[in-house]
Amino acid sequence: MSDVTATPASSESDPEAGAPVILSAKGLTKSYKVGGTRLEVLRGVDIEVHEGEILAILGTSGCGKSTLLHVLGWLDSPDKGHIQFEGKDRGSIPGKERARLRNDVMGFVFQFYHLLPEFDALENTMMPAMIKHGPGAWRTQRRASRDRAKALLALVGLTERMEHKPRQLSGGERQRVAIARALMNEPRFLFCDEPTGNLDGKTAEDVRNLLWGLNEKQNQTMVIVTHDARLASQAHRVVRLKDGHIDEAGGAALVQEIDLD
């Protein structure tokens, strides 16, 4: 087991080290059965995220980053281990309440955007709000949600694309819609899976500025999964996922390693 209270791994000092732990996982394992063999993706992951922190998880392709993020975001269940979110244990929370937390408290930016193809950018962005409010509440919330969705799309630079369906958007534009959607319900916790993976240097920089700005202005907590060492290097803390384990200290080293390449 690695030491969960390790010193800040980032070259920057971690301003949130003293903040309360908002998400903690212990001994997470996850394996997939493919054909006759068992593929062990996570082999005992321990991780803690503090409030207001930007944590980057760095790893090579196929090492299980997305899997870990899904488990941390309560979307997927671990084979073994415990996850606590704001002190609540995943195992002890009924499915309905889990769904509510995912909707209201956690925001997800998926690696493959996962937008609904039948709905335009604005509707996709509003979807979490629609899911949050029942038909009664929606009447009063509709206008505010619409305005917020428009503002978020403006924030990610898509004012001109609000009525476009996903198939009419470029990969980068879809990714930005996905970010806007993740922010819709003002989540306390943001999970980002390769948020700049499909963006060119300039747009990637814009997205990074957007996310970091949220952290600065609203103290937004984020876990960012990436194989982009440059992005990772700007996080408050970087850990490395390797062989199914979290290497706390290895993160910074890796950043430098990759930087040198």
Place this chain on the structure above:
Amino acid sequence: MYRLFLALRYLRSRLVNLISVGGVMAGVAVLIVVVSIMDGFQERVRSTVRGSLSHIILTPTTSAADLPPFEQLDSLLRAQPHIEASSPQSNLPVFYEFETERVSAVGHDGMAWHQMEMIGVDWEKEAGVSELPNYILASYDAENPFWHPLVSQREKDTVLVSRTFAQNYLIGQYDRDGNLINRYGALKDENNVPLKGRELLEGCKRLIGTELRIWWGAVRRSDGGDRDIKTNSKNLIISGVYDALDAVDDNRRLYCSLPQLTRMGGFEHSYLQAKVRLDDYEHAKGVQKSLANLLEGRFFVETWEDKKRMFLQAVDSEKVLLIVVLSFIILLAGFVILATLTLTVVEKTRDIGIVAALGATKRGILSIFVWNGLLIGILGAILGLGLGYWFTENVDNVRAAIKSVTGRDVFPPNLYHFETIPTIWDWPSVISIMIGAVIVAFVAGLLPALRAARLDPVAALRHE
């Protein structure tokens, strides 16, 4: 909120859903139309059958000596609760003799027999128990359609014939001036088409006063009490024409006065039946019971439905059968919904994963697809209601349109004897048909919906 929103969008974005909606619509419309027509038909049939039958029928079981005079029975009956009127009747099987080119049972001298029933009634009392007085098309004497001036002149008896019988059997009839009326049958024109309206009434007038020949067997008892049946024949004067709108029975029924029939048949009993009318047919079963007690076995007591049970059951089971068969259209539409929604769920697996990831509960996902099915059902049912209503309202126009296109009359009046197709708009049936369709759509949507709700969100997200 998203449930209905997603359901509507999926509904709209898939053209096959229109097929499901169309299927439900067709099923609902067809069922509504058929139930309306069958209800109308049943009602019409019931009223025509009852028209000549009255609510309750008493048949004496005693000898003529013990049979109470009808006036006595009448006052006894009318003292009972729910009984409004009663009337006597006797029946006599007769043969009507007519000319034909074909060889018949009677021989090969150009004559044939048509078996009929001669019914003797008391005209004054008949109005109290049956619809017959309302069915008189024409008569010599409006007060008494059994009377004709020739009766006294030539010591003849009279008969009331039906329009149907006249058209089908009074072939080669000569009017009173000796002119052939029509070689195709009375009350028809030169093209063998039944007369209508004014022309029909004119035809009736021409027919009244002409004669027809019948044969019958009259019972005679010798002094020793042995029974003997003697064959009689006689020409009767047509004193009137009725139309009870009953294709089958009208062809076989002749009416005359009760005393005439008693005389012709040589009956010892002055009446062979007592017909009873109630204030409301609802009470028939109760009155039947109390009359059976009251009359202590001297009369056999039946309701008109007892008499026509087989026939009414046949009409009813025909209706039920038709409804069952046609319900399969809705069931079929249900299977189309099931199939298309199952495909939609497979196709939308990734979307299901996405909304689950965004915090939709299993119930929420379930209701997206249940709503999808329900919307198809509700839309189909409402459209079906509109179509069915339009069709029911315009059924005779539709029938005319079909006739002009195909040249066939789907509802030939000479078969059913209704000029227009009878319909009854019964909201409870209509609403239960619609609810049935919505339930089918709901169940059809439920299975794919359960499947969608059971999907693992992460696996669904990875679905290509």
